[in-house]
Amino acid sequence: MVSNGITAGSMSSIILTSASELNADQEDSVFVPLLSPPNFTSQVAIVGSNVCPIESLDYEIFENELFKQDWRSRGKMQIFQYTLMKWLLCFLIGLIVGLVGFCNNLAVENIAGIKFVVTSNMMLKSRYGMAFLVFSVSNLLLALFASMITAFIAPAAAGSGIPEVKAYLNGVDAPEIFSVRTLVVKIVGSISAVSSSLLVGKAGPMVHTGACIASLLGQGGSKKFGLTWKWLRFFKNDRDRRDLVTCGSAAGIAAAFHAPVGGVLFALEEMASWWRSTLLWRSFFTTAVVAIVLRAFIDLCYSGKCGLFGTGGLIMYDVYSETISYDLMDVPPVLALGVIGGILGSLHSFLLDKVLKIYNLIYEKSVAYKICLAWLISIFTSCLLFGLPWLAKCQPCPTDTSEACPTIGRSGNYKKFQCPAGHYNDLASLIFNTNDDAIRNLFSKDTNDEFQYSSVLIFFVTCFFSSILSYGIVAPAGLFVPVIITGASYGRFVGMLVGSKSNLNHGLYAVLGAASLLGGSMRMTVSLCVIILELTNNLLLLPLIMVVLLVSKTVADGFNGSIYDLIMKAKGFPYLETHAEPYMRQLSVGDVVTGPLQLFHGIEKVGNIVHVLRTTRHNGFPVIDEPPLSESPILFGIILRAHLVTLLKKKAFLSTPALTGDTGGIDASIQFSAGDFAKRGSGNGDKIEDIVLTEEEMEMFIDLHPFTNASPYTVVETMSLAKALILFREVGLRHLLVIPKLSGRSPVVGILTRHDFMAEHILRLHPLLVRRRWKRLRFRFPSLRKLFWGNSASIKA
């Protein structure tokens, strides 16, 4: 009725014109060197320790004919299957993660325990050289083993894995992070790295392990397990997988710290980008299972069947069943603790970020460098751990302690080390010990006179730098425990300085110090608060911990972002924030959409599709209908690359460019099932390169209508970028179609992807905004700007 005048010819000329414009959109494939400066806009990122191509995840309900039929046809049986499977999967995740967490602890405690027992026995016989040799060689072997399996078998298992999982939950799919290989290496590597006395944690790797287990369980069982295939088919999409991975990461923290509520809150506050209250319930169920499994096994171990695991294997510093009292006088030192902790935390993050960048430059050269660095750091750490305690003066044993002094064996407050009988070495009690035991010593009450100022200070400095150096090695390595131990020694030192002026004992200061450094580095609030409460088991500390966390986070936020954000940025993950930057208000959607836009027609030639798929790496293509199929050119919908590849593989071609007509949907549903278009696990999809077509087939046609998402989300080109971001982020989109304000042009202007909301992309297109942006940053850090960015002319340009 309207615009009959327009012809197919004039329409395609419009498309050609827009196609000749510059630049790439729709998830382009430009491989840009990544490490300096960090690049948000490319499709590659450092995953673990390797550079890999990454993709976005599809959370949108892809409403094509086939899907609609499948979706609508789900009866009560299917809904029952789906619900049951969801809970069953959560139960399995909890069970397996709980088991893995327990075995992890058991292995670490036994391996590290035997090492310390053997070494200590040698030192009791004054064979110090031999002791050092055994200590350092066993550390070296463990560290080398961890780094070699990581480097050669699963580079994606390097590091804590939290940034990767966080990016995944934001919609960034990196290959291999959830593969079986990565899982095995992560578990084994984490055990040997932690046992090797490197200052690395096990919480981060546990989170990655949990997420990995969850993803593998929900993947549809792979084709090998025919049994579960049918029931798991509802989980073959990114939405359900995302929910499972969230539960898995909650289970990871729950298993690492024996903190079920803290785990749920950690997943909620730090990991998840999308959250619903049903998910809260489901992750709570998962962590409850973890807690029960752990509890059952710990009960088993009380009977002494777990070797050196003993009673304190899991971090659980249940040291304060007494009533704590404090008054207004205690507030100033606690506030100071928070402020300095915030500064130290952000400094820690800053240095860690820099060191990681240097490491990455080294790693670029060859795999040998990765192993070499692990080797060097292990030797260095062994020297520090064994050498530093000699600096400390031997202390006479206190007479009124309930514990044996000096401790013979591995666990205890008073290490003998090189000291004569009746004396102990306080620095060795901290440094020549497993991390868990060191934290327990720092947190312990009634030990106000145990440590000297110098010992705690030396320990703090050692931990601060050694944790920064150790994190970047190519092995599974977490940050939580190193930060807790560093913070605890800092807090204990402050407590000793405040001395008897405070009602709080030094152990409580150590807890608050750990909180302040965690707050300054990880920038979480509620979840850290609950994790610390669950670790120390005393709720009366709550108000003080809240104050410390709030102060340290506020202070640290003035300097830089959280450590995970910094790492994600350095790794190049295009993380989509919830809030819009102020400059996004200045821009409309049309200002950032760039061409060329690849379009398909409702009925398209096979050859064209193959050509476009081979020459671009776009993942979504608008489908338009033109006269004579419709009265005027209209946007029919959007089709995904993966679906096109499936169509080509099945060779569902037409010989003439005619509509399949009323039977179209029926045809499609006979030839295809919803399973054909289900999303595979990452990296398992078919590739266009593998499809071979004859010349004849290339000349045939495909009716794309039944396979096209006919109701994509759209925005008008005049919408501000900030407002479009709200839609894109809240709904969790991969492609957002931009339609023109005025009709009479092509029915689609472009496609917005994650990439188009990244600061680097926008500021490259609109360099004038850069100056305004720096103004805003300068405002945030008035005096620190020079320190961080210098006066480079390029910024002012």
Place this chain on the structure above:
Amino acid sequence: MVSNGITAGSMSSIILTSASELNADQEDSVFVPLLSPPNFTSQVAIVGSNVCPIESLDYEIFENELFKQDWRSRGKMQIFQYTLMKWLLCFLIGLIVGLVGFCNNLAVENIAGIKFVVTSNMMLKSRYGMAFLVFSVSNLLLALFASMITAFIAPAAAGSGIPEVKAYLNGVDAPEIFSVRTLVVKIVGSISAVSSSLLVGKAGPMVHTGACIASLLGQGGSKKFGLTWKWLRFFKNDRDRRDLVTCGSAAGIAAAFHAPVGGVLFALEEMASWWRSTLLWRSFFTTAVVAIVLRAFIDLCYSGKCGLFGTGGLIMYDVYSETISYDLMDVPPVLALGVIGGILGSLHSFLLDKVLKIYNLIYEKSVAYKICLAWLISIFTSCLLFGLPWLAKCQPCPTDTSEACPTIGRSGNYKKFQCPAGHYNDLASLIFNTNDDAIRNLFSKDTNDEFQYSSVLIFFVTCFFSSILSYGIVAPAGLFVPVIITGASYGRFVGMLVGSKSNLNHGLYAVLGAASLLGGSMRMTVSLCVIILELTNNLLLLPLIMVVLLVSKTVADGFNGSIYDLIMKAKGFPYLETHAEPYMRQLSVGDVVTGPLQLFHGIEKVGNIVHVLRTTRHNGFPVIDEPPLSESPILFGIILRAHLVTLLKKKAFLSTPALTGDTGGIDASIQFSAGDFAKRGSGNGDKIEDIVLTEEEMEMFIDLHPFTNASPYTVVETMSLAKALILFREVGLRHLLVIPKLSGRSPVVGILTRHDFMAEHILRLHPLLVRRRWKRLRFRFPSLRKLFWGNSASIKA
């Protein structure tokens, strides 16, 4: 270029045609009788105890020219002001809510305390008749006072207020819920209702109070306080108000239970419909302030300056500093406790819902009935409380207790009541006591022999029914404490039945019983878990509480919805769920959009606008441009009723229907400031009825372009309703424009509002779906269907 052929005439004929179709959309004003059956689709709901018209809130960024200029022009100073004010407001909310919470407790403890002391003293002198008279008359006066101020001054203050606040945070604006009047009545009424020995709680009213304080603080200070006006102008929109109200409700729970972390989680899990992690941080800060304020005042009270407040005024049952051990043997009774608790909880909700509906029918008649009912229930409760203890046998005082027995005065485990010296009445210890003291007695350890089976059972039955009867009275009344006390007596009874076969003492069973009934009634998980932990201060109970909550919630979910959902439904709040119902997959957006659609042109006659505003109650109107203003009819955007009224009030009219041209935007920004269009507090907006225009003015024109939101969110008419709901709910919309799939018709098909996603509306339009829907429900409750809905033919039709 395209479709020059269409004329203005043909376009308006399209509009006229569509306008002649049936039914109302865009927030219609059909006042439907509300109480039976509950009506989701109308614009009226029971707010507190009165029926009021309600509206939706505007969370969408309303991108008109004026707003864009204001938004873009915000420099660093404005951003600084905004950020500072946000934190300052949170601080103030925490401070004031903490103060109110403390005063509330202080008042309740003193009023109720004096009452019990006077009565007990009379009973010591055996003047039982006089004691009953004093007791019942003082209760009656307090209850009447509470119900009269509520009924006559602020009906919106009746009930707990949690459903109203929850609906507000979902986007439903009910008038008066956040007014100063409501606030004052809520606080005063809650104090006297709780003091009057009615079984009502203070947590719900505290949540409403917190939300109310937050909303009042953020409202821009009203015109009286010129000082704060300018700095608060950024908060004159529904988005920022929503954040403040969320923080306020978190502060409410934190103040009621002295549970800061629990408060944050309660707001997150139960109250908030939209959540960001910055909001988590801000509400955490708010509750930290509450915790510190409370802590400071409690410290003050330790010195005995607070009258009868004593040391235990705030609910804080810090009774388990011992180590708890339990083994596998304890699991079966705990599971049974959870299952039965779930059933009892859902039964409680079911009965409460029915009783509320009966009450509402009574209340419809006149205000006198409201007062009358409060009078009756108060008398009845007084008789129960004073009469039932006479049924219990006097017990001889135990010899090995550390407490005085019998207790003289008000607080203590062993009430003397009518018993001779050296004896106590165990039922009176529970029933003739404040709620807090009763809970403390039930939770207490080392009192396994204190209570008889019959006493605890009588107490449980009394609480169960009395809490149902008391909640519906027209006075501020919470549900948390009644459910806790009922659950605790149930749990204690189970503990007594299990007896010495369990490692857990009866007090712990009472805690678990409270958890199970809370889980069965409120259906929260993590937040209840943390609240109970913070109340009882023992983390070792955690795994058991988690299990009990999960079991009871799962069992209860099989029967009905959470109590707050039932109440919201009964009150008629159109609450928008996150998940789509299965039948929404069967429908496309076009199937539910109904006419007539009221459109405006870009340049519209004043008379037309006035006519449309007077004859409809729609809140959003699409604005279209037609030739000659544009080449073809296009959708320019959407304009709000409130903005139109402002335009009419300012009389910014044109004498000819011409574009203001390039200077249009400038003109608008000279005549209007962003403040003119800022959203007022609910009910404060101008009304079309108040605007008087001359005949001449009615013939003039307004250029709507600068005031129209030119980039509304749109969906295509073929999108499934389930998918449109995701956009509507996640982004938080009030109006969602539906555009046609094919061009050549009107550029807009209709507007979706909250109303269109409500089950009642959809099922009225598509009665065939009803049968399928019942099928689904029947699947959920296979055997219970008959009980709940009977075999009515109308359902099957």
